[in-house]
Amino acid sequence: MSNAVQPSGAYGGLAGHSVQHLSFRVRQARYALPIDLVREIIEYGEITTVPMMPVFIHGVINLRGNVVPVLDLAARFGFELTVPSKRTCIVIIELALDDQQQRIGLVVDAVDAVLDIAPGEVEPPPPFGAGIRTDFILGMARSDNGFTIILDMRRVLSLDDIRQLSLAAAQGA
Amino acid sequence: MLNGEQWSQLLQSFLEEGGDLLKQAEECLLVLDGDLADEEAINGLFRAMHTLKGSAGLFSLTPVVAFTHQLESLLMAVRDGERSLTPNLISLMLRCLDELGSMIGRINVETGAVEGNDEVLQTQLLNALAAEMGQGSDSLPTPTAPREGQVQRAPATGEGAWHISLRFSPDLYRNGFDPAAFVRYLSRLGEITHLEVLDENLPDFHQMDPEACYLGMEISLRSASSKAEIEEVFEFILDFCKLRILPPESSLSDYLQLIRELPETDERIGSILVASGLLTEHELNTGLTMQAQGEEPRAPLGSVLVEAGMVAPAVVNAALEKQQVVRERRAQESSLIKVAAHKLDELINLVGELVISAAGAQLQARAHGHSDFIESTQVVNRHVEQIREAALKLRMIEIGDTFNRFHRVVRDVSQELGKKIRLEVRGADTELDKSVTDKIADPLTHLVRNAIDHGIESAEERLAAGKPAEGHLALNAYHESGMIVIEVSDDGRGLNTARIRQKAIDKGLIDPNANLSEHDLHMLIFAAGFSTADSVSNLSGRGVGMDVVRSAIDQLRGTVEIESRPGLGCTFRIRLPLTLAIIEGFLVSLGGEYFVIPLDMVTECMELGDQPLIDGIYGYLNLRGKPLPCIDLSAHFDLPASAVRRRNIVVVSQGRQQAGLIVDQLHGELQTVIKPLGLLFQHLQGISGSTILGSGQVALILDIPSLFRQLQALVDTGASETRSVQNRQELLPRL
Numbered sequence: 001m002s003n004a005v006q007p008s009g010a011y012g013g014l015a016g017h018s019v020q021h022l023s024f025r026v027r028q029a030r031y032a033l034p035i036d037l038v039r040e041i042i043e044y045g046e047i048t049t050v051p052m053m054p055v056f057i058h059g060v061i062n063l064r065g066n067v068v069p070v071l072d073l074a075a076r077f078g079f080e081l082t083v084p085s086k087r088t089c090i091v092i093i094e095l096a097l098d099d100q101q102q103r104i105g106l107v108v109d110a111v112d113a114v115l116d117i118a119p120g121e122v123e124p125p126p127p128f129g130a131g132i133r134t135d136f137i138l139g140m141a142r143s144d145n146g147f148t149i150i151l152d153m154r155r156v157l158s159l160d161d162i163r164q165l166s167l168a169a170a171q172g173a
Numbered sequence: 174m175l176n177g178e179q180w181s182q183l184l185q186s187f188l189e190e191g192g193d194l195l196k197q198a199e200e201c202l203l204v205l206d207g208d209l210a211d212e213e214a215i216n217g218l219f220r221a222m223h224t225l226k227g228s229a230g231l232f233s234l235t236p237v238v239a240f241t242h243q244l245e246s247l248l249m250a251v252r253d254g255e256r257s258l259t260p261n262l263i264s265l266m267l268r269c270l271d272e273l274g275s276m277i278g279r280i281n282v283e284t285g286a287v288e289g290n291d292e293v294l295q296t297q298l299l300n301a302l303a304a305e306m307g308q309g310s311d312s313l314p315t316p317t318a319p320r321e322g323q324v325q326r327a328p329a330t331g332e333g334a335w336h337i338s339l340r341f342s343p344d345l346y347r348n349g350f351d352p353a354a355f356v357r358y359l360s361r362l363g364e365i366t367h368l369e370v371l372d373e374n375l376p377d378f379h380q381m382d383p384e385a386c387y388l389g390m391e392i393s394l395r396s397a398s399s400k401a402e403i404e405e406v407f408e409f410i411l412d413f414c415k416l417r418i419l420p421p422e423s424s425l426s427d428y429l430q431l432i433r434e435l436p437e438t439d440e441r442i443g444s445i446l447v448a449s450g451l452l453t454e455h456e457l458n459t460g461l462t463m464q465a466q467g468e469e470p471r472a473p474l475g476s477v478l479v480e481a482g483m484v485a486p487a488v489v490n491a492a493l494e495k496q497q498v499v500r501e502r503r504a505q506e507s508s509l510i511k512v513a514a515h516k517l518d519e520l521i522n523l524v525g526e527l528v529i530s531a532a533g534a535q536l537q538a539r540a541h542g543h544s545d546f547i548e549s550t551q552v553v554n555r556h557v558e559q560i561r562e563a564a565l566k567l568r569m570i571e572i573g574d575t576f577n578r579f580h581r582v583v584r585d586v587s588q589e590l591g592k593k594i595r596l597e598v599r600g601a602d603t604e605l606d607k608s609v610t611d612k613i614a615d616p617l618t619h620l621v622r623n624a625i626d627h628g629i630e631s632a633e634e635r636l637a638a639g640k641p642a643e644g645h646l647a648l649n650a651y652h653e654s655g656m657i658v659i660e661v662s663d664d665g666r667g668l669n670t671a672r673i674r675q676k677a678i679d680k681g682l683i684d685p686n687a688n689l690s691e692h693d694l695h696m697l698i699f700a701a702g703f704s705t706a707d708s709v710s711n712l713s714g715r716g717v718g719m720d721v722v723r724s725a726i727d728q729l730r731g732t733v734e735i736e737s738r739p740g741l742g743c744t745f746r747i748r749l750p751l752t753l754a755i756i757e758g759f760l761v762s763l764g765g766e767y768f769v770i771p772l773d774m775v776t777e778c779m780e781l782g783d784q785p786l787i788d789g790i791y792g793y794l795n796l797r798g799k800p801l802p803c804i805d806l807s808a809h810f811d812l813p814a815s816a817v818r819r820r821n822i823v824v825v826s827q828g829r830q831q832a833g834l835i836v837d838q839l840h841g842e843l844q845t846v847i848k849p850l851g852l853l854f855q856h857l858q859g860i861s862g863s864t865i866l867g868s869g870q871v872a873l874i875l876d877i878p879s880l881f882r883q884l885q886a887l888v889d890t891g892a893s894e895t896r897s898v899q900n901r902q903e904l905l906p907r908l
Contacts, residue, residue: 046870048766048767048863048870048871048872048873049766049812050850050854050857050860050873051810051811051812051859051860051873052810052811052857052858052859053853053854053857057853059871060850060863060871061871062865062869062870062871064522064526065522065523065525065526065865066522066848067848067849067850067851067863067865067871068851069850069851069853069854097852098852100852102851102852102853104853159852159853162853163856166854166856166857167856
């Protein structure tokens with residue numbers, strides 16, 4: 001979990017050691033998350049819609065008796081809501097939000113592989129052109145077949161952000 | 174009212190609470206160590222001390238109250254900005270907390286006294302605190318000297334010594350035990366005043382087996398421990414020794430019996446007893462002579478002595494009784510098991526999963542059409558249902574236990590204040606979640622104390638006002654609309670709104686010109702630092718009590734309302750949701766989504782006719798001649814429009830408010846566990862939680878009060894918009 005607390009943009013914290021990441025696809029682009037955060041990957045199943053929430057908060061699922069919220073990453077990045085296909089998955093991650101351990105499911109189009117990413121392979125994000133908000137990006141991992149965007153989950157799941165959007169959604173309803 | 178046993182139980186729960194409070198206080202201090210100006214932490218620390226003092230007061234733990242009172246006074250000065258904290262002060266206070274912890278640890282659950290209280294250390298600590306505070310030392314009253322009648326029972330004085338006789342078996346060494354180790358351990362229980370090793374059995378050097386133990390010991394121990402505790406010391410070697418324990422101040426006959434039972438000569442043992450100061454030479458001689466003169470067959474020594482008038486029967490029995498009490502208490506403790514709450518939650522989750530998988534198995538069985546198979550899955554299902562019900566009940570406890578402790582509160586506080594008050598408890602069998610009971614006890618204590626201190630008038634005042642001299646205080650609990658309601662009501666003078674208003678203005682809480690309703694004024698007493706009592710008493714008037722009440726209730730997501738009638742009394746009504754608990758729900762669906770409405774809120778269901786609502790989402794219908802406001806839930810929640818032709822209305826009500834919820838289908842009643850939705854959904858209005866249905870699907874629980882509030886807000890904004898338009902129109906001609 002140590003890499004979860006790194007400030008965004010600075011990816012040199014673990015000098016020398018390569019860190020395992022889970023890589024996955026959302027639309028055409030490849031993204032990655034430190035594997036420490038990932039608890040499990042489950043098949044896309046029935047999701048209960050929670051009304052009056054921003055569109056990217058897909059709803060909640062029953063994960064072995066626990067009710068876990070599910071976010072649609074594509075919608076969070078500003079794309080259309082995911083239309084589930086055979087390869088659609090929910091990646092269950094666990095991280096501390098507001099000092100509480102929270103489990104959250106992320107809808108992704110497909111899960112790719114586990115990558116070893118060395119700090120030397122990580123470039124700072126370009127100011128624009130990555131297709132998603134720059135502050136969501138922790139770094140860009142170079143590899144033979146292009147770049148993988150390492151996500152800053154703390155920003156993607158920023159509670160303040162979500163709160164504002166929820167209030168806006170509730171007022172719009 | 175309360176017997177000794179209940180009393181001990183209450184004291185036991187205070188010991189636990191005290192430990193928790195000290196832990197909280199320590200955490201706050203550690204926060205302050207990092208940031209000296211952290212207001213939250215100062216308030217938290219102060220509240221912890223205040224609550225500890227209050228609770229200790231209930232049990233007449235005078236040394237704890239006196240010590241805490243000093244700490245609290247210091248903290249109040251800090252909170253009000255008259256003094257500032259320094260790192261030194263924090264370390265000193267940490268030491269004070271340690272001392273408090275050890276005071277609480279020394280409380281004897283049976284006698285309710287702090288044993289071996291170290292007044293010297295406490296005075297030192299307080300003086301050091303006062304010195305660190307600088308000029309503040311003058312304002313600190315010196316710690317009260319122990320008053321007469323509260324002298325502590327110190328273990329080393331006034332109590333006789335236990336006499337322990339040990340005869341080791343020859344196998345002791347071979348089994349790897351060292352008698353010296355047990356003696357060392359024994360010395361932890363108290364002071365060993367006399368120890369004699371008996372080596373009479375040592376054989377001649379040639380015949381001696383170096384691996385065998387030939388020794389015995391006679392030990393005198395001054396200790397406040399019970400016989401069982403002393404016995405425990407020797408637990409491991411009970412099989413390898415003969416152990417005899419005589420309680421302090423045993424009757425002469427007991428010693429004589431010991432002398433006779435031991436293999437050594439009477440004189441040898443007798444001289445040891447005399448040497449250890451347990452018997453005098455004269456007593457020993459008289460006893461032995463009398464025993465020798467007795468007729469055959471010898472009557473038991475005890476009765477010989479009793480007949481001779483040397484020992485009163487009570488003395489013989491006293492020691493035995495003490496042992497009996499200890500044994501009974503043990504049995505009681507073992508009939509209850511303490512389990513960590515998260516283990517229960519885990520169990521309930523697993524049982525929930527089991528219900529779903531059992532339902533799955535039953536579906537499979539039906540698909541196969543094998544009748545025996547179907548039957549056995551049905552049996553399994555029935556048992557699973559029973560397990561689920563039992564598991565859910567594990568968390569629920571009656572509020573009576575919490576209410577019972579107020580008998581003592583009321584008695585003590587009213588005695589202290591010289592008021593006569595009768596406490597009435599109703600609804601003690603109302604069940605609520607254990608975690609809620611734990612958290613509501615403190616706020617209730619504050620409310621009860623406030624009611625007695627401020628609410629109920631003195632007997633003279635009451636008689637002058639034409640009321641009976643005896644005040645009446647009532648605690649009441651009942652379930653209402655899926656909530657538990659706890660009421661604390663008194664027949665006292667009621668809240669003095671004029672004084673509350675003045676105080677709030679003085680404290681800068683409200684604007685002097687503010688136009689507040691009666692209700693708003695009442696709620697002011699929950700503001701932090703608000704206190705109308707002019708004198709600071711031990712009980713209340715520090716201006717934290719009500720603050721504690723409100724924050725504790727807020728944490729439970731409950732509400733508190735005050736109903737006060739001047740001269741007639743005041744009722745505090747606390748409503749708490751049964752979060753984490755089971756609710757009786759009514760399941761409905763909108764399209765493919767399921768929703769649960771708390772059953773207590775549902776008054777009736779009916780079919781929706783053909784007439785459309787006025788603006789598509791909201792409207793009203795004719796319910797037996799009265800207009801019933803209605804909401805189309807799918808439209809309100811922005812869900813896809815319904816394709817169902819025959820829709821239904823569920824009429825819900827809260828208090829006097831009533832509304833119809835238009836839904837697609839009704840699925841009937843169900844009992845479910847509420848699962849919180851988590852941080853992401855904390856601002857969601859109209860939905861309080863979720864639950865997992867038998868099919869494994871998640872259903873959302875509607876929060877009717879919040880839905881009503883939301884609708885009210887919609888109406889209000891609508892109205893104010895209209896008003897502002899009107900205002901503008903009025904302004905126009907003038908421009």
